[in-house]
Amino acid sequence: MVVFRLLSALRFESGPVDPPGLTVFRAQQCDHCHALDGISQATLGLSLDGIGQRASTRLPGVAGPDYLRRKILRPDTWRAPDSLKAMPAYEGKLSGAELDELVSWLMTR
Ligand code: HEC
Incomplete structure (x- = not known):
């Protein structure tokens, strides 16, 4: 019982865990250039709000996740x-x- 209480207290204090994609976004400093709702207000790059919808419209015949992969590797x-x-x-x-x-996290934004 004591252990259980300790564990739930720990969980409560550490708060919600960032999705792995957000951790990469921050670690690679994407947030230094790109604005994204609730995460960054940087203005050097484009705002990535709604990028999950826009991604499939950038290159004809290229699906959103494939576009994001290419854009990130070879801008x-x-x-x-x-x-x-x-x-x-x-x-x-x-x-x-x-x-x-x-990429899968950006597709949800
Ligand atoms: C030094 C600033 C800088 C950094 C760091 C940076 N970007 Fe960019 N990014 C830009 C600029 C400027 C553009 C717009 C010009 C262009 O298309 O290359 C852009 C464009 C994009 C686009 C195209 C948006 C669209 O509407 O199609 C995506 C997606 C993107 N960046 C994702 C990322 C991700 C993910 C990272 C981190 C891995 C990142 N960027 C890091 C400056 C940056």
Whole structure:
């Protein structure tokens, strides 16, 4: 019983755990450039609010998750027409698992 109380107190104090994709987003400093509702208000890059919906409209015939993968690894795959700044390439900087987590989390935003 004491152990149970201790465990639930610990769980309560540590609060909700970030989804893995959000952890990657922060670790890779995406939030230094991109605004995202409730997470960041950075203005260097585009706002990523609603990116899960927009992602499938960027490259003809390319599904949203595939577009995000390509854009993150090799940003010149698609460039925002109204942006003068470029995004850094993440090829070689993310493990396959990190990229998967990041992409599936972005698809929910
Ligand atoms: C140094 C600033 C910077 C960093 C860091 C950065 N980006 Fe970007 N990003 C940009 C800029 C500027 C653009 C718009 C120009 C372009 O398309 O390349 C952009 C565009 C994008 C787009 C296209 C948005 C759309 O509407 O299609 C996505 C998706 C994206 N970034 C995701 C990420 C993710 C995920 C990370 C972290 C792994 C990241 N960015 C890190 C600057 C950055």
